[in-house]
Amino acid sequence: MWFIKSxxxxxxxxxxxxxxxxxxxxxxxxxxxxxPNKLIAKxxxxxxxxxxxxxxxxxxxxLFAAVVITxxxxxxxxxxxxxLVIIVNAxxxxxxxxxxxxxxxxxQKMSFPKALVRRNGEVKEVDSxxxxxxxxxxxxxxxxxxxxxxxxxxxxxxxxxxALTGESVPSEKNAALAYTDPKTPLGDRDNIAFMSTLVTNxxxxxxxxxxGMNTEVGKIxxxxxx
Numbered sequence: 001m002w003f004i005k006s007x008x009x010x011x012x013x014x015x016x017x018x019x020x021x022x023x024x025x026x027x028x029x030x031x032x033x034x035x036p037n038k039l040i041a042k043x044x045x046x047x048x049x050x051x052x053x054x055x056x057x058x059x060x061x062x063l064f065a066a067v068v069i070t071x072x073x074x075x076x077x078x079x080x081x082x083x084l085v086i087i088v089n090a091x092x093x094x095x096x097x098x099x100x101x102x103x104x105x106x107x108q109k110m111s112f113p114k115a116l117v118r119r120n121g122e123v124k125e126v127d128s129x130x131x132x133x134x135x136x137x138x139x140x141x142x143x144x145x146x147x148x149x150x151x152x153x154x155x156x157x158x159x160x161x162x163a164l165t166g167e168s169v170p171s172e173k174n175a176a177l178a179y180t181d182p183k184t185p186l187g188d189r190d191n192i193a194f195m196s197t198l199v200t201n202x203x204x205x206x207x208x209x210x211x212g213m214n215t216e217v218g219k220i221x222x223x224x225x226x
Contacts, residue, residue, distance in 0.1 A: 002210075145194065
């Protein structure tokens with residue numbers, strides 16, 4: 001719960017100097033440890049595979065058994081009705097699976113290719129997939145945020161978070177805040193910047209605390225995948 005810790009505690013826990021950032025060597029080590037900073041979707045299945053998967057449930061097996069029994073008893077109308085129930089259930093399941101896959105793709109498209117990071121004391125652009133916990137990121141207006149960050153410095157910083165929190169107006173951020181309540185709602189964590197949100201005004205500096213599927217938007221991806 002990074003939002004309840006002070007700037008100093010966060011930097012110390014992540015083992016990084018604000019003015020220098022991580023070294024390239026340390027960034028490579030952390031990239032191997034935490035993996036690439038991207039959202040991961042389940043391997044795509046064909047429509048046929050999805051349909052067959054919907055039939056592989058105990059309830060469906062019981063309904064198939066009911067079809068056989070009703071056919072044996074000569075209740076053909078009942079057999080047809082049960083078969084229709086099975087087919088409709090499978091079709092609805094396939095539709096939901098397809099929608100979930102498209103939702104993951106939409107989340108992935110919210111990411112962006114580059115991030116402004118401080119490493120070895122120099123500010124440079126790097127691929128957002130190579131961002132790791134402990135990286136120092138530079139934020140300015142018009143830039144998407146590459147990972148979940150604990151803000152260290154902020155000046156008139158406003159971030160559009162509607163896709164994540166549902167708020168209709170940009171949130172004002174304040175790096176100096178430190179909360180005491182661990183149950184503080186997501187939309188009220190004004191010392192945190194979240195992956196895939198957009199800086200609309202001001203500037204800021206923050207340290208990356210979570211990447212990829214461990215970010216808040218990554219948790220949404222987990223739910224969709226399951």
